[in-house]
Amino acid sequence: MSRKSSLQNQLVTLFGGSGFLGNYLSQALLESGARVRIASRNPERSHRLKPLANLGHIQFVRCDINDPRQVRAAVSGSDMIVNLVGSFGGDLIQLMGDSAGDVAAAATDAGAKALVHISAIGADGESSSSYARANAHGEDLVRKNFPKATILRPSALFGQDDNFTNLFAGLVQMSPVLPVFGPDSPLQPAFVDDLAEAIVVALENPSRHGGKTYELGGPEVITMMEFNQRIAKAQGRKRIFLPVPDPMSAAFAALPLTPINRDQWVMLKEGNCVSGDYPGFEKLDIKPRPLSLFLDKWMVRYRKHGRFGEEASGPAN
Incomplete structure (x- = not known):
């Protein structure tokens, strides 16, 4: 990212940052000059990012998002927070619902300037899919505990090393x-780099994007x-x-x-397409690829x- 960013030297904590999206987001944040803290059950999976960071600009914290005490410890000292955690297995209501609410509450208590929560297209509390219901539950708790959070609902992501x-x-x-x-x-796949950029944009301008929900599908x-x-x-x-x-x-x-x-x-x-009920990439000044x-x-x-x-x-x- 060649443009000057307001994220310079800001500490951004990424829950679930050792996953597919976290890898791309970490690189985008480091390019913006931010300091990155990766909070994950397996943070060693992100050690390959070390050569891309300036001295002291990347940290690794072992954290189980289902443990509120570990969440609060990981959030401590953070300027901004991003929750990337998602799964199709296990107790989804706990993982993507209750735990998302815990992250938002911890962000508020820590005085964080911004929170970006990654949900998914199709989040619906009335859906027959437990994944969709869990995402909707997480969104509700995030809005309750951090009203100025930015919620991003991406479609299926593609990238050179994706699992899709x-x-x-x-x-x-x-x-x-x-x-x-x-x-x-129908599918409306989104490029992982475009979503990473969307997260950076939301963090850079929480006064403009905070409290809003975006649906992000490809072109x-x-x-x-x-x-x-x-x-x-x-x-x-x-x-x-x-x-x-x-x-x-x-x-x-x-x-x-x-x-x-x-x-x-x-x-x-x-x-897996945007509904049209929410703003998309264009409102983040991004042209998706x-x-x-x-x-x-x-x-x-x-x-x-x-x-x-x-x-x-x-x-x-």
Whole structure:
């Protein structure tokens, strides 16, 4: 980030900062001149960021977000706080609901200037998905305990090392015939770097963005079938995609040890697009980038013979 930032020397604590989004956000914050404290159950996963930080500009704290005492210790001395914690497993109401409220309360007690809470598109207290209900519960507690918090609801995130695009890329690489769950379900994937920038912008100007909720989706809407087809094309592979009827895919998602659980299935069927009821990237002065801008480059390693193989538009197998 080349522009001058108001985050210079501000201490920003990231709960869940050792995850996928945390890696990109930490780099964006360090580039802004902020000091970063990564609070996580496994902070050592972020040690690779050390060479990117100036002396004293990155700290690592072991913290279980479900323990209010550990949360308060991690927040101590922070100027700003970001809660990135999310999961599809475990006690979601506790992890993304009650614990999010504890972070907000600790932020208030610590006198933090800003709090950004990462929720998700589809947060809904009436949803049949426990993931959506947990996110809604967390949002409610965050607003109650830190009224000027900025809540960001991103769509599914993509990045070069994500667990989303690469999951399907691996399947396309291995199998000539693939089932597609929810083939007509719409997606509006967002680039992880764009979300990281959105968080930085919200922290830089809490007087403008505090107390607001933003829905952040990418610039293009595609279906699950189109998503798989794009990946196959970028790999230069011919694949047969079989739409799976909803009753069959719902039954599959209900089984143990499958790649998709019931919550993910419900969210897939509901779609992953902005509702239009909340401001988006444009209100943060960010022009989001589409998956199509990166996909061909990222799929090179999945092609037969890698960069020495056929181009994506060439013969496939």
